[in-house]
Amino acid sequence: MRNVWIIWRKELRSYFVSPIAYLLVTMFAVVFGFFFWNALGYFVLMGMEQQMRGRSFPMNLNEQVIRPLLSNVAVIGLFVIPMITMRLFAEEKRSGTIELLTTSPIRDIEIILGKWFAAVTLYACMLLFTGLNFLFLFKYGNPDWKPLAIAYLGLLLQASGMLAIGTFISTLTKNQIIAGATTFGVLLMLWVLEWVSGYESATWAQVLGYMSVTTHFDSFAKGVLDTKDAIYYLTLIFAGLFFTARSMESLRWRS
Amino acid sequence: MITVKELTKKYARTVAVDHISFEVQKGQIVGFLGPNGAGKTTTMRMLTCFLPPTAGGATVAGFDVLEQPLEVKKRIGYLPETPPLYPEMETGEYLEFVGRLKGLSGADLVKRVDYVCERCAINDVKTKLLGKLSKGYRQRVGLAQAIIHNPDVLILDEPTAGLDPKQINETRELIKGLAGDHTIILSTHILPEVEQTCEQVIIINKGKLVATDSVHNLQNRARGGESVLIEIAGRNGALDKSEVENRLQQIAGVGRAEFKTSHGNRNIFFIESQKGFVRGDLARAIVESGWDLNELRPAAMSLEEIFLQLTGAEAVEATKEAQ
Numbered sequence: 001m002r003n004v005w006i007i008w009r010k011e012l013r014s015y016f017v018s019p020i021a022y023l024l025v026t027m028f029a030v031v032f033g034f035f036f037w038n039a040l041g042y043f044v045l046m047g048m049e050q051q052m053r054g055r056s057f058p059m060n061l062n063e064q065v066i067r068p069l070l071s072n073v074a075v076i077g078l079f080v081i082p083m084i085t086m087r088l089f090a091e092e093k094r095s096g097t098i099e100l101l102t103t104s105p106i107r108d109i110e111i112i113l114g115k116w117f118a119a120v121t122l123y124a125c126m127l128l129f130t131g132l133n134f135l136f137l138f139k140y141g142n143p144d145w146k147p148l149a150i151a152y153l154g155l156l157l158q159a160s161g162m163l164a165i166g167t168f169i170s171t172l173t174k175n176q177i178i179a180g181a182t183t184f185g186v187l188l189m190l191w192v193l194e195w196v197s198g199y200e201s202a203t204w205a206q207v208l209g210y211m212s213v214t215t216h217f218d219s220f221a222k223g224v225l226d227t228k229d230a231i232y233y234l235t236l237i238f239a240g241l242f243f244t245a246r247s248m249e250s251l252r253w254r255s
Numbered sequence: 256m257i258t259v260k261e262l263t264k265k266y267a268r269t270v271a272v273d274h275i276s277f278e279v280q281k282g283q284i285v286g287f288l289g290p291n292g293a294g295k296t297t298t299m300r301m302l303t304c305f306l307p308p309t310a311g312g313a314t315v316a317g318f319d320v321l322e323q324p325l326e327v328k329k330r331i332g333y334l335p336e337t338p339p340l341y342p343e344m345e346t347g348e349y350l351e352f353v354g355r356l357k358g359l360s361g362a363d364l365v366k367r368v369d370y371v372c373e374r375c376a377i378n379d380v381k382t383k384l385l386g387k388l389s390k391g392y393r394q395r396v397g398l399a400q401a402i403i404h405n406p407d408v409l410i411l412d413e414p415t416a417g418l419d420p421k422q423i424n425e426t427r428e429l430i431k432g433l434a435g436d437h438t439i440i441l442s443t444h445i446l447p448e449v450e451q452t453c454e455q456v457i458i459i460n461k462g463k464l465v466a467t468d469s470v471h472n473l474q475n476r477a478r479g480g481e482s483v484l485i486e487i488a489g490r491n492g493a494l495d496k497s498e499v500e501n502r503l504q505q506i507a508g509v510g511r512a513e514f515k516t517s518h519g520n521r522n523i524f525f526i527e528s529q530k531g532f533v534r535g536d537l538a539r540a541i542v543e544s545g546w547d548l549n550e551l552r553p554a555a556m557s558l559e560e561i562f563l564q565l566t567g568a569e570a571v572e573a574t575k576e577a578q
Contacts, residue, residue, distance in 0.1 A: 006355045010341075017343050100339035100400070103303040104356040105328040252306055 007114025085166025147223020154220025164240025338397025342386025
């Protein structure tokens, strides 16, 4: 456990001494802010229309702003996550520092967990900044905080799974660009897999649809903690880290 | 301290290390010598548990590299060919990071970091970014990280490669200074380095063990008997060289007596004995013949010549090119 912490600190440090972390956090905050502004603008427009026509529909911040907004966060994640994970192992392999880590009295799994936790931490920082936007909602409206918290938990789980996949892909190459591009491709595929369920209802299509990272977020976005979906993300994390461990092992046999 | 038995590493098509066995005693400096691509790095990587062997095995400080890698890693300090440095870290915090990785903490860690900085003379770059250090400093920081946890065994892969002559000397002195506390294996393809720093030599070529012995014994062994250089002067300023050759050749045990060069009346002869010491007989014969014996000294065979004998000319050519 102590070793995981040592690696975690080192990784997080190297994110934050280079411009990477600041760049990614800023990018994330700006794009999310734009999403937020749009969602809110639409909500305000609907409210004004109602007043003008004298009709009243039930208006709900959670349903009409927060839910669609957070469902879209994965889009930003899709671009940001490869940039977070691509360097994790590729850089160490290129510079030879991987030899230092693997010849130190520390287990592979501790290296992997430390690196992955650091990536998750960085992503959590980004999410934290998006939280600032919601402070306005709480100040001027009265949304329910519990579904919001569950949605954030879902976002973190979803990202953790995608980060685990990115971590795995980073062990496959010395080249950061290749690692990043491959991760992006794989995540994009996992994202669009659900499309098949739109026109096909055979078993294979259902399986493909189930594998998509986006469909499982729906329940979280609604504020419902569904075990089935939580388990999907946990499985994704576990599979990603498991393959990372296997890949590190095979690195030794091959190199 | 280190026992290697039938260690073998095969890759898809090539055999990088082929049934190598040797032993290293505690406190020794051992030179691991061979041309480029001989399998030095692969062997070292197996000793440090970076690569698993295909067959055979090795123990370090009594622990098997396959069975108890964590125990082995605790006792080994390793400097790979390129020092494993993170360019965005400062020297001091890098050493702290490595120290923590190796299990140090608290006051111990601070003490060891100070100690290795002092020992490797890197105090003046302690707050500099590693990416901005010169080659010589990078190598020294690499050495510092290898000894930070005071390991029993130090494994250094070409510690002087790419340094200028002054830095090479400094690094060699540093390594020699470390010898008392640690058992050291260092690999190199530069022959004088072994003669200057090591007590024991392990020579490998094309993955096979060619010789393992002390530097001194190796020189004797390759020589067979002894070779001697003699400087002789004639009484009247003139000397019949072939007469001298003939006379010396007659002495029992002398295999070859040959005139080398002369500077005025100083004539140098090279004598090779088949076995045993012949210096006494040589001196007597020369004096009795009425010549002046100015000098008589053993002609030590350089390691380079031994290496040539053992691995064949090809390998030495490669070595010279690499230098």
